[in-house]
Amino acid sequence: QVQLQESGPGLVKPSQTLSLTCTVSGASITTSYYAWSWIRQPPGKGLEWMGIITYDGSTYYSPSLKSRTSISRDTSKDQFSLQLSSVTPEDTAVYYCNGNTRRNDYWGQGTQVTVSS
Numbered sequence: 471q472v473q474l475q476e477s478g479p480g481l482v483k484p485s486q487t488l489s490l491t492c493t494v495s496g497a498s499i500t501t502s503y504y505a506w507s508w509i510r511q512p513p514g515k516g517l518e519w520m521g522i523i524t525y526d527g528s529t530y531y532s533p534s535l536k537s538r539t540s541i542s543r544d545t546s547k548d549q550f551s552l553q554l555s556s557v558t559p560e561d562t563a564v565y566y567c568n569g570n571t572r573r574n575d576y577w578g579q580g581t582q583v584t585v586s587s
Contacts, residue, residue, distance in 0.1 A: 471496040474567050474578035482585050488554040492567030492578060499548050500525055505570045508541060508552045510563040511580075523550055557585045
C-alpha cells in the first residue's frame with residue numbers, strides 16, 4: 471500500500487543545488503517511529519546512504535555529505551525533500567527515497583540525476 475515517488479530535475483549544473491522531492495502515499499510521514507531516507511547510487515558503485523528525517527522532524531546525515539545536505543518535509547503533503555548544494559559531476563547518481571514504517575521497508579523507483587554543464 472505504501473508507495474514512494476521521487477521527482478525533480480534530471481540535470482543539474484555544477485555548483486548549483488540539487489533538489490528532489492519524495493511523495494509518499496499510503497502512509498503519513500508523521501506517524502510515530504516512521505523514518506524517511508535518501509540513498510544514492512553512482513554509476514558502477516554501491517548504495518550510499520545520505521541522510522534521514524524521522525517522524526518528529528529530526529535529521530541525521532552522512533558525515534561525508536553533512537556539510538552539503540539538507541532534508542526537510544512538508545507534513546501537509548506527506549512529502550520530504552533533499553537539497554544537495556555545490557554539486558559536482560561526482561554527484562551524478564540514481565537517487566532513491568526510502569521509508570521505514572516498522573512493518574516494512576519501501577523504496578521509490580529511483581531517479582537519475584546528472585551533474586553537467
